[in-house]
Amino acid sequence: MYEQLKLNNQLCFPLYALSKEITRRYTPFLDALDLTYPQYLVMLVLWEHGGQRVSDIGAKLMLDSGTLTPLLKRLQSKGLVERSRGTDDERSVHIRLTEAGQALERRAAEVPQQLAGCLKMNAAEAEALREAVRKILENI
Known part of the structure; x- marks a missing residue:
């Protein structure tokens, strides 16, 4: 050997x-927060940096958009984030925290x-x- x-x-x-x-x-x-580990990582990025493009979140977490998109859709269905298309580039998707997403930060601390x-x-x-x-x- x-x-x-x-x-x-x-x-x-x-x-x-x-x-x-x-x-x-x-x-x-x-x-207890109703988050998976990858969802928690996304929330950490948003709590620290505020609204981000999907590509920026992906760069920070070393994840591609194919991995992030379904994860972000689940966070949206939980009412924690909102997704919107960029006004200057419709291919760009912007993610921002909702009030519920912001409030979750206190519990996650x-x-x-x-x-x-x-x-x-x-x-x-x-x-x-x-x-x-x-x-x-x-x-x-």
């Missing part, structure tokens, strides 16, 4: 497993702290991990 082909020697596997586990840990907190309680890491360890992952993402 080649040493480099052992599962424990792969960088991708612990990152994949960690991503799945963290997403799973979010589930009970997001269920507890989620990061709730998740932190599951991770058993101190703030410095969490920040070091976040920075290491950001560096990898920037470099690839």
Whole structure:
């Protein structure tokens, strides 16, 4: 067996497993908000940046419009966002929060702290991990 082909020697596997586990840990907190994890990510972008074009949301989340469109339609059906066509370019779709979407931010503000309680890491360890992952993402 080649040493480099052992599962424990792969960088991708612990990152994949960690991503799945963290997403799973979010589930009970997001269920209380009636959001899936990808919907939560979209809401984070809108709470932070306000109204955005679908393409801008996609760029921030590294998601294509084929993935975002059905997700945004579900958020719209929940009354959290409104979608509108651009006035200067009808191909461009703009997303903005409704009052209900804005109000949900107050309830969602507890989620990061709730998740932190599951991770058993101190703030410095969490920040070091976040920075290491950001560096990898920037470099690839």
